[in-house]
Amino acid sequence: DPELVAKGEKTFKKCKACHQVGEGAKSKTGPVLNGIVGAQAGAAEGFRYSKAMVAAGDAGLVWNEEELAAFLAKPKAYMKGTKMAFAGLKKDADIEAIIAYLQSHS
Numbered sequence: 001d002p003e004l005v006a007k008g009e010k011t012f013k014k015c016k017a018c019h020q021v022g023e024g025a026k027s028k029t030g031p032v033l034n035g036i037v038g039a040q041a042g043a044a045e046g047f048r049y050s051k052a053m054v055a056a057g058d059a060g061l062v063w064n065e066e067e068l069a070a071f072l073a074k075p076k077a078y079m080k081g082t083k084m085a086f087a088g089l090k091k092d093a094d095i096e097a098i099i100a101y102l103q104s105h106s
């Protein structure tokens with residue numbers, strides 16, 4: 001749905017202080033998010049993740065839509081020990097739109 005992707009691109013402004021996605025994207029404060037939908041957690045090359053994120057990936061966490069939605073709603077409640085310093089997205093509609101946007105780069 002192109003409209004949802006466009007809405008997600010706008011909402012992604014909340015993430016841009018730390019994350020990049022798209023052509024030429026690099027890891028900064030947060031890991032690059034190209035290909036994140038369907039990827040194993042904690043797997044961006046060269047990024048120094050928290051122990052919690054590495055352990056979650058090793059235990060088999062894959063960022064499908066359901067897991068992403070739960071993480072983005074309340075990162076620190078979802079994953080004790082994550083170093084993602086972000087309170088979370090309150091609106092389900094924003095979460096849905098951001099996931100559609102990330103999916104368009106996955």
Ligand code: HEM
Pocket residue numbers: 012014015016017018019029030031033036040041042043044048049050051052053054063068072081082083084085086089098
């Ligand atoms: C990790 C998404 C906002 C910093 C992640 C991951 C995702 C994500 C999917 C896991 C990546 C992976 O497993 O490779 C988002 C989205 C955001 C957002 C969609 C906006 C709604 C932020 C902000 C910051 C941040 C604002 C910085 C203040 C980080 C860091 C990690 C991370 C440092 C690594 C966490 C760890 O190793 O525990 N983010 N993020 N993120 N994000 Fe964000």
